[in-house]
Amino acid sequence: MSMIAAFYGNKSILITGATGFLGKVLMEKLLRTSPHLKVIYILVRPKAGQTLQQRVFQILDSKLFEKVKESCPNVHEKIRPISADLDQRDFAMGKEDMQELLASTNIIFHCAATVRFDAHLRNAVQLNVIATQQLLVMASQMPKLEAFIHFSTAFSNCNLNQIDEVIYPCPVEPRKIIDSMEWLDDTIIEEITPKLIRDWPNTYTYTKALGEMVIQQEGGNLNIAIIRPSIVGPSWQEPFPGWVDNLNGPSGMIIATGKGFLRSIRATPMAVADLIPVDMVVNLTLAAGWYTAVHRPKSLLIYHSTTGGLNPCKWSEMGLQVLASFKKIPFEKAFRRPNANFTTNSLSAQYWNAVTHRAPAIVYDCYLVLTGRKPRMMKLMTRLLKTISMLEYFTNRSWEWTSANSEMLRSEMSPEDQRVTVLTTQAARNRMDCISRYCLPLRKSLAG
Template identity: 55%
Template sequence: MVSIPEYYEGKNVLLTGATGFLGKVLLEKLLRSCPKVNSVYVLVRQKAGQTPQERMEEILSSKLFDRLRDENPDFREKIVAINSELTQPKLALSEEDKEVIVDSTNIIFHCAATVRFNENLRDAVQLNVIATQQLILLAQQMKNLEVFMHVSTAYAYCNRKHIDEVVYPPPVDPKKLIDSLEWMDDDLVNDITPKLIGDRPNTYIYTKALAEYVVQQEGAKLNVAIVRPSIVGASWKEPFPGWIDNFNGPSGLFIAAGKGILRTMRASNNALADLVPVDVVVNTSLAAAWYSGVNRPRNIMVYNCTTGSTNPFHWGEVEYHVISTFKRNPLEQAFRRPNVNLTSNHLLYHYWIAVSHKAPAFLYDIYLRMTGRSPRMMKTITRLHKAMVFLEYFTSNSWGWNTDNVTMLMNQLNPEDKKTFNIDVRQLHWAEYIENYCMGTKKYVLNEEMSGLPAARKHLNKLRNIRYGFNTILVILIWRIFIARSQMARNIWYFVVSLCYKFLSYFRASSTMRY
């Protein structure tokens, strides 16, 4: 069987979502590891006065492409930015661009989607379902198409506790829903959305399930493969460890924890944190397209790109490693020392929210007003709480995914491809990965220099001293207000102190006898 780079040699690839996190990593990996690929057509829309070419140039100039620039300085010649709008009929392609795509494309990677959990249903259907439908119609006209690779999500069927590598029946007929949305006004759509999505947590998950069914039904004559990643996180190894460029998903929570803003969240310590590095998702996608292109399987291939079944890791462990990392390598100008309490208890959660989030934010905003600055902490806390509401469904539950197709795919790779396109998450060392992830948020999202670490550590020590001082004052106040005025309280206090003294004396004596 030909190797993966040999398969892509001379091929023309069409990529959607190249401006997104996953799409740009896939683009970099494809051009670096398959240098003989002929062309990559990227569908990009105009935005904020920038042409598609200008948007792509900005992306290609980022640090993500540093390694590719060193190894293959002429890589830009292979990228063709095409003006397109996925929400418009026929993808808003010009006749000239459409003709080039139809005549030349061999492989499609459909990565574009709205990943906003709170997207209104109409827009989510337009971006995740109708755009996929439009792309399939275009694919059916392509003369030399070999593979249609669709990127979905492992949570598309999260209403099931065990998820196999199959396309399940949709929650509703996509065509009927699309027809209904045409005549409904926005208020009606918003009213019926909770009833429509049912036991799925948000419109993103709901519409990704519909998109899979559209791919299966309307792409029946195409050679289709679907990759379902779980929670996509920073890179594991490529192009370098810890690459991340956004606040989405766990990244924003990690940063909020590192800054000392996030102190509690609703989560189960024992729930599986099914994080999957972005480079594993990319490698799986490239390898899955290779396998379908070479073997032409009779049935649609689905790959659950997850870690929980093969290398389990829990949210309690995530919290521990995130806090440990940020205590050793703190973020600049932290609000408080990093410390997060995970709880699944409703009352306890709201108690900690009031005590450790809202009260300090309120007091800090008063301080900002007194010093003539604009208050901002309560707004930050409000945004953080909204993000936590969307994520708590995934931090409080666990799922089991069948990964037989991923195992089969891994076994099909030759030794060299197994190294170059590593998808074996059993090799993933979680403590090291989380540390690189946290440092990636520091370097690539917040743009903090490592040279600022000594000052950040000094600031963290200052915050610790302030905390100790505050706690000392609090104890003295409690003593003065409650204990010093009551004989019974004083007796209890002296009894507790004497017990502590006796325990310490016994511990010291035991230690002396041992040595």
């Protein structure tokens, strides 16, 4: 019997961000492997005209939950959605809901965040820093709480090259940033953002670093662990290979490559593409939750969920895998034959953007206009090139993440858990398998 799965049986678990990419996979794995857990509270906001219940039913209706519904048809009874907006004071939660959460929660998984690279600093601070602070305050009032697991990112210290499983101080104290957000107006914040974030590439990574500092400074006596995944990709094995439902990170770029829209990017071929399948991040998270609650380490532990330090995959290898996959399973309606040209030089990147991206888009739009249709290719290309420009920072550098805590965690697991719970280390050994599995599911589930 898996000790980790058994540990979550009979627990009341609170997940923020359960409607997101990682949160959904975490919820699925908990329900599938620990069917006797008491309840999963999920903090959900109404969105796009859907009520909470509609949002939850839509998630449970997705392919991701097919397996768990086979073994547990009443899975929805285990999920208790609570209306909450993490941008609001006390998360705009009802009093009774709050009381119930405070009285019952055993484990917290804090996944909610804004992962947008271009988020306004105010919004990123609100969600990635202040909401974390508020959740810590709530956690400190939970008498039954055993572990608080916080999701950060391996790129929270991407201004460094060598990153250990420790918290690095930010130049400006989070408290000061939070205070300044209260009285500065949006325009001034926009003006000072580059000065505040300094050598962080965007507000996302900067506010995730601030969030970690808040955890360290305001975590008090709570049992806390931080998970730092690198670039999270589709599932490797669980609940089935290749599940993904968003275009973040490389996914959108790979589709654009397969469709023949994107044929050249500014990337360093020998730089490491540190991808980690979502199910391995979830495995590490559940193991860390178990270890934090049961072994109560004296200090906060940080776990890197990365692959590059063990068996690095380069962007050039990734490009070859992507092309090989699309050769095997091409899109039915591709714009052009897929190609992946990597260039490190910004002048040459501009040249290729003009020649291989913008010019064909203009020609195609002219063709659409001449045949009485609405032009759309230039709009799509502009959006794609904007996204690429935001990802360039990550495709032109390599980082070294140590993973001693993740290794330690594995050694602490029972033989059965070591067998069934694939963590980061094995992911690295199977990296090619992971990458080649990017393309088929993306083609099926996203591109239509």
